[in-house]
Amino acid sequence: xxxxxxxxxxxxxxxxxxxxxxxxxxxxxxxxxxxxxxxxxxxxxxxxxxxxxxxxxxxxxxxxxxxxxxxxxxxxxxxxxxxxxxxxxxxxxxxxxxxxxxxxxxxxxxxxxxxxxxxxxxxxxxxxxxxxxxxxxxxxxxxxxxxxxxxxxxxxxxxxxxxxxxxxxxxxxxxxxxxxxx
Numbered sequence: 637x638x639x640x641x642x643x644x645x646x647x648x649x650x651x652x653x654x655x656x657x658x659x660x661x662x663x664x665x666x667x668x669x670x671x672x673x674x675x676x677x678x679x680x681x682x683x684x685x686x687x688x689x690x691x692x693x694x695x696x697x698x699x700x701x702x703x704x705x706x707x708x709x710x711x712x713x714x715x716x717x718x719x720x721x722x723x724x725x726x727x728x729x730x731x732x733x734x735x736x737x738x739x740x741x742x743x744x745x746x747x748x749x750x751x752x753x754x755x756x757x758x759x760x761x762x763x764x765x766x767x768x769x770x771x772x773x774x775x776x777x778x779x780x781x782x783x784x785x786x787x788x789x790x791x792x793x794x795x796x797x798x799x800x801x802x803x804x805x806x807x808x809x810x811x812x813x814x815x816x817x818x
Contacts, residue, residue: 664786677739679706686799687745694806702813728757741767747798749778758783773798
């Protein structure tokens, strides 16, 4: 079997999603992260499942390649402890409370924009004036897409298209810092 056409269509689908993105959201995201870095804050990136993998990759690249202090909450001990003590829907919010400090920023990723643990953390950020960038997909009016200072939405119902788009967006922001474009 040949899958050349499938791959070309797949690639084109992701290209089209990214091409339709409001690029001013990238600019605003870079400005927020730049302010955080300038004020000696840390960038925290959080997601579930595949989005947690994206968060880990991007966090390491921010710290190593772009010299932007960054971390994630993808430690099994942290997740299981906080989920056990506060419930799955509150573990991210409680980790934000425990770990973040003044001048930090959060990037929350949820393909659906409906993950309760991510939404509760976003609400906490909103209520406590913690700068927040959100990345989501599926329904444009999902709960997460209403809570950030910057809300990046991928107009797709396909998890892999959404996750790949989120990954490319975040890695491009890393490269903006790594290449000293700001």
